[in-house]
Structures are given as C-alpha cells and as structure tokens.
Amino acid sequence: MENRPPLTPATLYLVATPLGNLEDITFRAIRTLKECDLIAAEDTRRTGQLLAHFGIQKPLMSYFRFNEAKRSEEILERLARAEKIALVSDAGSPGISDPGLRVVQAAIRGGFRVEVVPGPCALVAALTGSGLDTDEFHFTGFLPHKSGQRRRMLENLLGTPGTVVLYESPYRIEKLLTELTDLVPARPVVLARELTKKFEEWLRGTPPQLLEQLKKRPAKGEFVVLIGPNEPPTTPESTPESSL
Ligand code: SAM
Numbered sequence: 548m549e550n551r552p553p554l555t556p557a558t559l560y561l562v563a564t565p566l567g568n569l570e571d572i573t574f575r576a577i578r579t580l581k582e583c584d585l586i587a588a589e590d591t592r593r594t595g596q597l598l599a600h601f602g603i604q605k606p607l608m609s610y611f612r613f614n615e616a617k618r619s620e621e622i623l624e625r626l627a628r629a630e631k632i633a634l635v636s637d638a639g640s641p642g643i644s645d646p647g648l649r650v651v652q653a654a655i656r657g658g659f660r661v662e663v664v665p666g667p668c669a670l671v672a673a674l675t676g677s678g679l680d681t682d683e684f685h686f687t688g689f690l691p692h693k694s695g696q697r698r699r700m701l702e703n704l705l706g707t708p709g710t711v712v713l714y715e716s717p718y719r720i721e722k723l724l725t726e727l728t729d730l731v732p733a734r735p736v737v738l739a740r741e742l743t744k745k746f747e748e749w750l751r752g753t754p755p756q757l758l759e760q761l762k763k764r765p766a767k768g769e770f771v772v773l774i775g776p777n778e779p780p781t782t783p784e785s786t787p788e789s790s791l
Contacts, residue, residue, distance in 0.1 A: 551578065560664055589641075623654065697726075715771075720766045737750070738751075740769070746768065
C-alpha cells in the first residue's frame with residue numbers, strides 16, 4: 548500500500564473493531580492502533596487479544612463506564628502533551644451503546660482534534676441486511692429493564708415512522724417478543740443474530756411467529772432486533788388496476 552501521512556499529534560482517534568469476524572478490521576484501524584501512543588480500551592484483556600492477533604504491542608489504559616470521568620481527564624492531559632490516543636470498545640464502534648461519548652465531548656470542549664476510523668457497527672450491519680426500510684430508522688440501543696419505563700419507551704418508539712432498531716440481550720429477547728406480540732402483533736420483525744460470526748442467522752416474521760420459533764429453540768448469542776414500519780393498508784383505490 549502507498550505511504551500514508553503519519554497520525555496527527557494531539558488527536559483522539561475513535562477506532563471501530565470487529566463484531567466477531569477479525570477479517571472485518573480495516574487497514575486504517577490497524578495502522579492507527581500501531582502508530583498511536585496509547586490505546587484506551589473498554590476491556591484491556593479483550594483488546595489485548597485483538598492486538599496480539601495482529602502482532603501489535605501498545606500501552607493500554609482501561610476506559611469503561613465507571614471510570615469514564617477520571618480517564619477522560621487523563622486522556623485530555625495526554626492530548627495536551629501532543630499524544631495520539633486511540634479509543635476502542637470491546638466490539639464495533641466506540642460510543643454506540645458503549646463507552647466513548649464522555650471523552651469525545653471533553654476533547655471537543657478542550658479544542659482537541661477528534662478523528663473517526665469507521666468500521667463495524669452492529670446497528671448498521673443489521674439494518675443493511677434486514678430488508679426493512681433503511682431510509683428512515685430510529686435506533687435506541689438497549690431498552691430499560693424496569694417494566695413500566697420499558698413499556699412506555701417501547702410504545703413511544705413504535706409510534707415513530709420508519710424502522711425501529713434495538714440492541715437486546717439473549718436473556719430478554721423472549722420478553723421483548725412477548726411485549727411486541729401484545730403491542731404490534733402484525734408488524735414485520737427481524738432478529739439479526741451473531742452477525743459476522745460462524746452462526747450468523749436472520750430470523751424474520753411477526754412477533755408471535757418469532758416467539759414460537761424461539762420457544763422451540765432458545766435464544767443464544769448477540770441480537771439486534773429490528774421492527775419494520777406499519778404496512779400501509781391496501782385499499783381498492785390504491786391498486787394500479789383500479790385507477791385504469
Ligand atoms: N458498539 C457496538 C456496535 O457498534 O455495534 C455495540 C455494543 S453493545 C454493548 C452490544 C450489543 O450490540 C449486543 O448486545 C447486541 O445487541 C449488539 N451486537 C454486538 N455484536 C453483535 C453481533 N455480532 N451480532 C448481533 N448483534 C450484535
């Protein structure tokens with residue numbers, strides 16, 4: 548590959564990493580991880596394994612939900628010393644239902660350069676292959692666990708136009724399908740499971756159909772849940788033949 552300019556000093560690089568299939572790392576992600584001064588990682592052990600796979604040795608700093616404030620300050624001090632810092636999460640794009648936003652906001656406020664090294668993201672991968680409307684969609688990450696809050700949020704989401712995209716744990720997928728069976732039994736739903744991995748699978752159907760499938764074969768692995776928009780009612784006036 549042709550020579551690229553070196554990384555820019557005093558820059559925070561947001562580096563996307565594979566969702567499961569290590570071939571999905573980009574050339575630029577590898578070069579950024581190789582050339583930065585420090586990698587801030589959600590789980591240093593997990594990122595250590597990724598780095599080992601690509602033969603990269605680099606100092607790591609842990610950066611997760613409960614130390615974000617303190618670590619953001621440390622990262623800012625290092626940016627002020629002109630260091631190049633890469634931020635990664637366990638899988639996919641940092642900041643998307645993952646730690647990252649806090650340090651990005653702090654870096655912007657501090658006048659530092661923020662660059663993105665884009666790549667895998669479960670939301671985009673699932674939407675791309677779902678066959679549901681991709682022009683308009685609403686992503687909300689994980690729903691709250693508390694029943695009342697969860698129900699209210701779900702009702703609001705189902706009232707938005709376009710496709711609704713959610714992340715859900717395998718332990719709550721049946722609960723979610725039961726809620727959807729109650730609220731929108733006829734809407735098209737896609738479960739995108741284990742994307743990019745050996746057991747990648749796409750399950751399509753209405754909420755009660757999918758619930759029945761999962762009762763026969765319990766849910767395992769990682770899921771993105773996509774709920775298609777309401778189908779417009781077909782009236783005799785709207786068919787092309789009737790307008791002839
Ligand atoms: N930052 C990540 C991204 O860019 O997609 C998401 C992190 S979030 C903590 C993890 C959730 O993403 C999982 O619970 C699941 O809903 C979804 N996810 C991650 N990897 C996935 C995969 N390989 N297949 C399906 N869903 C996945």
